[in-house]
Amino acid sequence: MTIYFIQAFIYLCAAVVAVPIAKRLGLGSVLGYLIAGVVIGPIIGIVGKETVDIQHFAEFGVVMMLFLIGLELEPKKLWAMRNRLIGLGGLQVGLTTAIVMIISILLGYHWMMALTIGLIFSLSSTAMVLQTFQEKGLTKTEGGQNAFSVLLFQDIAVIPMLALIPLMASPVLREKSQAGLKAAGEHHGQLSLVAHLPGWAHALVVISVIIAVIVAGHYLSRPLFRFVANSGIREIFTATALMLVIGIAALMSLIGLSPALGTFLSGVVLATSEFRHELEADIEPFKGLLIGLFFITVGAGIDFAVLSKNLFPILGLTFGIMILKALVLTLLAVIFKIKANNRWLFSLSMAQAGYFGIVLVNYSVQNHVLPAEIAQPLSMIVVLSMFFTPGLFIFYDKIILPWYEKVKNMREEDKIDEQGSVIIAGIGRFGQIINRMLIANGIKTVVLDHQPNQIDRLRRVNIKSFYGDATRPDLLHSAGIEQAKLVIIAIDDRPQTVELVKYIKHAFPEVRILTRAFDRVHTYELKDAGADVIVSETFYSALEIGKTALTHLGIHPFKAEHMKAVFNETEQEQHEEMFQAWKVAAEEGGFNNQYRAMFLKLEKLISEAMEWDRSDAHSKTERGWTPPPKKYTDKIQDRS
Amino acid sequence: MAANQKRILILFAHPSPERSEVNVPLFKASQSIENVTTVDLYGEYPTYRINIDKEQQRILEHDIIIFMFPLYWYSTPAILKEWQDLVLEYGFAYGRDGKALHGKTFLCALTAGGAENAYRADGYNHFTINELLQPLEQTAMLTGMQYLPPFALFGARTAVEDGKLDQHINDWKMILKALRDDNLDLTQTKALPKLNEDLSILIREQA
Structure with a gap:
């Protein structure tokens, strides 16, 4: 054994x-x-x-x-x-x-x-x-x-x-090894x-x-x-x-x-x-x-x-x-x-x-x-x-x-023949929705993506898009970034997104950059790089499921909606402080105690915001619809 | 002089400002006047998530509160009702310790589609605009504010075509300045059906 x-x-x-x-x-x-x-x-x-x-x-x-x-x-x-x-x-x-x-x-x-x-x-x-x-x-x-x-x-x-x-x-x-192998052959049978x-x-x-x-x-x-x-x-x-x-x-x-x-x-x-x-x-x-x-x-x-x-x-x-x-x-x-x-x-x-x-x-x-x-x-x-x-x-x-990939870039880059007020880099599952919404409202977009078959698919449904690596300066130039008001970055590559933000902020400081982040750390990286608006791709959909979970647990939908909003607001309120803590942590090369402490504090704040009405009359989640105390009218009548 | 001036808060509520013909120009005109704070409620709270603390702080920092809106079903657009429900909390606006609004002045600056003569007992709206605004008047009273009759424009759908807009805006600017400089004869206002009935009675000569 x-x-x-x-x-x-x-x-x-x-x-x-x-x-x-x-x-x-x-x-x-x-x-x-x-x-x-x-x-x-x-x-x-x-x-x-x-x-x-x-x-x-x-x-x-x-x-x-x-x-x-x-x-x-x-x-x-x-x-x-x-x-x-x-x-x-x-x-x-x-x-x-x-x-x-x-x-x-x-x-x-x-x-x-x-x-x-x-x-x-x-x-x-x-x-x-x-x-x-x-x-x-x-x-x-x-x-x-x-x-x-x-x-x-x-x-x-x-x-x-x-x-x-x-x-x-x-x-x-067979003859040569007859004797020896006979036994072995049976053994292996x-x-x-x-x-x-x-x-x-x-x-x-x-x-x-x-x-x-x-x-x-x-x-x-x-x-x-x-x-x-x-x-x-x-x-x-x-x-x-x-x-x-x-x-x-x-x-x-x-x-x-x-x-x-x-x-x-x-x-x-x-x-x-x-x-x-x-x-x-x-x-x-x-x-x-x-x-x-x-x-x-x-x-x-x-x-x-x-x-x-x-x-x-x-x-x-x-x-x-x-x-x-x-x-x-x-x-x-x-x-x-x-x-x-x-x-x-x-x-x-x-x-x-x-x-x-x-x-x-x-x-x-x-x-x-x-x-x-x-x-x-x-x-x-x-x-x-x-x-x-x-x-x-x-x-x-x-x-x-x-x-x-390099060869493809060299020979297949499309000529961009139109310019729009919004450039969308990356037309995968995320960019597509944004593009559809903007197009539906009559806004001209220029769509860039580095996957040729994706471009072909979109062209089949009459969405005009261009093949090309959005991280290349000359491509951004021909897409009309000088005239663009916004650049929306939805490319499927974390570090490239950050690099692109840095480059655009540096070369075209007046263009506003809206970008999708993969997670919390990516959000901070993008903020650090100078992105104007950063939305974490998972955050809002997760909040939505969280809210729906609450309603399925018997909480009134309107109250659940406000719990969701309070969660989001508390998170946003702490964003700057968390970002600063992350920055220090990143410089020190990792997840330091301060950042950890900040995160724990955020969790505490969120649960406090939710639980407020258990200790006091005013929960943040239903503030404003809290009825006045019982018999409060007596005092009002006294006064008049 | 600026120290004696009253501080004015305009809470503007128009859910489709891109179609507005009177309210938006009026709102914009208000922005040019000193000591006036303008808040586009639908712009600031597109999801109706009104920041109660922020709004209460705004009230504390101003002496005159104005609701500026187009009349919707004889009342304010929804966000102004939401604003009242949320911001005028027990303990802040009313109740034992709720004295934050005491001594302030309140009025509405509204536009109505119907003609002025529709807003009376024998008109098709049956009630005067002052009668219709009684909930707001009572709110002002309960919260300890002085209520003024509305600054109103009737027949607002054709005001531009009728050439009434410029006059209306000028009147509004004058009233705003008079309110700010405390030159409005408030004792005269009580009997008026609307604030812009006759400005010459209301606005005192500057001392």
Whole structure:
């Protein structure tokens, strides 16, 4: 028992230290996990052989990940992507396999070995790519969506590959290691329901099980979840979610299908269920930890002895494979018209080999397709290619993306042919409303935004707007800032908003600047920069909900409205003092005690303003409608 | 001399000033006179959130309170009623310690659409303007202020076309100055149907 605790502690500790640092340095969590693995494995050597066992366990994270992906993907959406799935995915796997195979044959390998090597490198790392997409918010981009199609196809393609490899067993290898491997083969023999069945029966079982999963998922899951949810015991719901995923994975293994594929399928079936978000929330933490563990074991599994013996050939082959894969992907991107930065994302993200590659390597050795002395460097290349992948993502983030944005700015800047009294910078969800309101009142606006598709959408509804980066002085000039009365800034970038305010205040001091702030600190930053009017985007909508909450709690709507107003007024009264405190705090480099004290004071003032009438007759929230004291008329009559 | 002058507070209430033909020019003209504070209530409190403390402070700093408004349904526009409801608090304007308005002077400067002869018992409005303003008169009394009859313009919808505006504005300026310099013969006002009935009786020769 103790040894498990120690091991678990070492792994968690490595992750806790390495991942936040990697994230802070902009390297992404995946590289953090890999580095953590390298440190505790090959470098310090405090974990050893057990990483292989742990890796088997951690692979389950991939299964969970596919379940979650399935949950996000309604059957309709899956059907809609069938062309990309088969076209893009099929071509990627086919082409990469073929090219690697040809090169291997040219290097002197038997064609069957060459084909196996080709298959191994045609696969990419679903876990790594999707984890990184999620982290960087790239999942919904064009490049991300297409990459997902390819990855999904690969995960499905693993199944026939596993069926194909035993057929290519080399008689020489089999004889050479017959004695030793016989025992091992039995040892590795998997539990299976279908191993003894003939091919057609196997196929029948597989099809009926899949249909059963879909039907059960559709009709039985809902009553089950409702039954469990009604019990009101949270952990039992989590247990049910886990039971479902593990059960399906087990079932799929029993009939010789990929557990990942099975859970993906059940995820899709449940995507329309009302329990979807609950399931997501329950599985997510398990998935995250297991995927992390998986990457740590990949890092820990790097065998420096093998690597240092053949450092240059292995590194060379790794880069060669990655370049080859990227080139194939680029070619496909061109064929399928994936453009610009999305093409780069598509090609770079999947240039590595993946976890299934390692599975295939081991499987090939077991089935006497590849000799162990080839297998070892092959797994090394797979692992190294995964290790270099975060670097490609950083390359995409830091070089490709900025470059495309710059190029876009250079060539697509619109010519601004009209000038208005109001310039609106940023026409996203916030700027749009402002613009509509002004236009509806016959005020001429000039709208600027740096997102071309946003501009196109607006032009389709006859809102004239111009593509261009509002933070560029010459663009502001051609938008007519000299004649403008107001500039409204609603761009979706905190620091750029502040910079823009500073620039306009400096260059055109007579223009009034109205700006949207993201939060309290941003408000102070903008005030400091000289903005004339600052509205926090969340403040008033939050007040509105707060007020509505009060009315739903039984407070009269008119009184609730005044409570809201008093809250707002008290907040505004303290604004200047808070701002000064923030300024001091900012100069000292953070959240100081004075600022904290100010904030507490503000909260106290607000609650005092609200509670006033409990101690006195006059609450600020109903001041002026407070009736005079009982019997006050006696005194008035006395006087007259 | 300025020290002896009375301080005048004009509370102006017009919910659609962009359509105003008389009130806004009158309000603007008032701004040119020394010792007069002008407050555009709808402009300052577009959401009716009247700042009670601020308004009470304004009362304390002035000797003469004037409501300037177009007559809406025989009364003030809503914000002036709101102003009374909120600002004239118990303990401030009335009640045992409510003496803040004692000794001040109060009047209305209003415009009415109907002709002057409509505002009498046999006219279609049935009541005189003074009768209709009785709630304000009583408010002034209860709060200890001296109530003056209104400075009124009837038939205001066509005042510009009828060429009555300039005269009206001039009269108003004279009255404002007389009020400020305490040259108005207040004893004469009681019987008047409106303040601008005959300025020559009201305004005393400057000493």
